[in-house]
Amino acid sequence: MTHPPDDVFARVSQLLGKRSDDPAVVAFHAARGLKPPPIVTKLDMLYDVRDQEAGFTLNYQAEVLLPGCYPPRREGGKYVAYLASVDFRPSFTGRIAGELDVGLPEAQARTLAQQFEDGSWSTPMYRGHVVRREAGQEVVFLYDPDDDSFAEVQLQLVQLAEDDPALAQLASDAKASEPTPAPRQFPRRGRKAPGNEPLPAPLAALFELQGSDGLGEIDLEVLSEIEAGGPAAWTGNKAAEHELRVFAQDGSGGLVAFWIVQHDDGAARPLADQPVVFLGSEGERGAVASDLADFLHLLAAGIGPYEVVEYGSTEGESPQPAIAALAEQFFPARGQREASAIIVDAQRDYADFADRLAALVKH
Structure with missing residues (x-):
C-alpha cells in the first residue's frame, strides 16, 4: 500500500509527546502498516519504529524530561514510553513544518536558525540548525560536516535541562507518592552456605x-x-x-x-x-x-x-x-x-x- 507523505509531518506533530499506548498513536501505526509501538524495558535506550516506505522513524523512550512524563515510571512491568522524536531521512518527500523539505540548503537553515539564541550548533557528527520552535516542539535540520551534505530532519520535544531544579522536585514528589512494597521473604541464613546441587x-x-x-x-x-x-x-x-x-x-x-x-x-x-x-x-x-x-x-x-x-x-x-x-x-x-x-x-x-x-x- 502506498501512503501519501504530505500529511505525515502534521500527523506525527500531533502525536509527539503522547504515550506509546495512546489510541491515536496505536491507530497511526496500524494505519501505516507499522509494527506496534515498542515495549520499553530500559531507560537509556531509544526504541525506534521505521517507516521504510515514507522515509521516517518514530523514536520512543521512557525518560522524557518534562512535567507529566518525568520521572520514568513502570506500569505492568514495562516503562511508560512516549513518542519523543521523529527523524525524516533524505528519502522523505513530504513537507516539513508545512513549507520546507529535506532539500533545504544549509545556508537557508542557518539563516532561519538565527532567530533562536541557541539555533545553530556543531558536533563531530553533525551541524544542526533549529528552524522552528513552538508549542513545546522544535524542528532541527542536520548536515554532515565531512561532506556538507544533508543528513536528516529531527522533530523533537523541547525538554528541560538535566540540571533543572524542577526535575528534582518532580522526582521527589513521585517518590513521596509511591506505595510501600510488601517486604520480600528471603531464605534463612545458616552457618554454612549452600553447596553444589543437581539440576532440576x-x-x-x-x-x-x-x-x-x-x-x-x-x-x-x-x-x-x-x-x-x-x-x-x-x-x-x-x-x-x-x-x-x-x-x-x-x-x-x-x-x-x-x-x-x-x-x-x-x-x-x-x-x-x-x-x-x-x-x-x-x-x-x-x-x-x-x-x-x-x-x-x-x-x-x-x-x-x-x-x-x-x-x-x-x-x-x-x-x-x-x-x-x-x-x-x-x-x-x-x-x-x-x-x-x-x-x-x-x-x-x-x-x-x-x-x-x-x-x-x-x-
Whole structure:
C-alpha cells in the first residue's frame, strides 16, 4: 500500500509527546502498516519504529524530561514510553513544518536558525540548525560536516535541562507518592552456605540438548549442576549464596540464577518455581523470567538472558523448536507463552531484584 507523505509531518506533530499506548498513536501505526509501538524495558535506550516506505522513524523512550512524563515510571512491568522524536531521512518527500523539505540548503537553515539564541550548533557528527520552535516542539535540520551534505530532519520535544531544579522536585514528589512494597521473604541464613546441587530435570535435559544439538545462537552455557561460589564472587558477600542458585553463564561470564524468593509457609518452593535472574559481567542485573517454564519458552523464542536485561529484546531471533519441545514436555500445562509477555511479567513482579542485589554487594 502506498501512503501519501504530505500529511505525515502534521500527523506525527500531533502525536509527539503522547504515550506509546495512546489510541491515536496505536491507530497511526496500524494505519501505516507499522509494527506496534515498542515495549520499553530500559531507560537509556531509544526504541525506534521505521517507516521504510515514507522515509521516517518514530523514536520512543521512557525518560522524557518534562512535567507529566518525568520521572520514568513502570506500569505492568514495562516503562511508560512516549513518542519523543521523529527523524525524516533524505528519502522523505513530504513537507516539513508545512513549507520546507529535506532539500533545504544549509545556508537557508542557518539563516532561519538565527532567530533562536541557541539555533545553530556543531558536533563531530553533525551541524544542526533549529528552524522552528513552538508549542513545546522544535524542528532541527542536520548536515554532515565531512561532506556538507544533508543528513536528516529531527522533530523533537523541547525538554528541560538535566540540571533543572524542577526535575528534582518532580522526582521527589513521585517518590513521596509511591506505595510501600510488601517486604520480600528471603531464605534463612545458616552457618554454612549452600553447596553444589543437581539440576532440576528440565535444566538437566537442556544441558543434554546443549551438548548434542546446541542452543542455536543463544549466548548461554548451562552448567552441569547448580554451582555455589558465583553469587559471593559477584557481590563480595557470602550471604548471597543463600538467595541465588547459579545454573548457567554467558560467554562474557555473566551468571544466570534462580532467585529464592518464593515460599510457602516459610519453606522455599522448588527451584523450578523461582524467578530466573541475570548478573552480568559488566554490572547488568535484572529479572529474566518468572519461573523455569517461562525461561524455557524464552529460550525457545531464541532470546538469551543478556538480551532480556540489557535490551528487553523480543525480536529478530531464531526460534529453537527443540527447546520448545522441552518446555512442552516438562510444563505441558503452561501452554504457549509469548516472549514479550514473559519479559513484562518478570520485570513487573521482580523489578526489585536490582535493588536487592545492590544491597547485597559489599565490594
